[in-house]
């Protein structure tokens with residue numbers, strides 16, 4: 001399962017990085033997050049991160 005971050009929506013709260021540090025990282029701007037390919041966290045953790053995102057910026061494929 002690959003997460004994708006909609007950077008237009010991302011507000012850089014860091015929740016997804018805290019929950020799944022093997023699947024999300026800060027991008028070069030330092031204020032937005034991008035997905036790591038391939039993700040290193042399991043499906044349950046990725047779903048938790050997607051649900052925890054306050055602006056629903058994480059799409060799971």
Ligand code: SF4
Nearest residue numbers: 010011013014016053
């Ligand atoms: S949880 Fe959502 S808003 Fe927060 S850093 Fe991750 S993608 Fe961005």
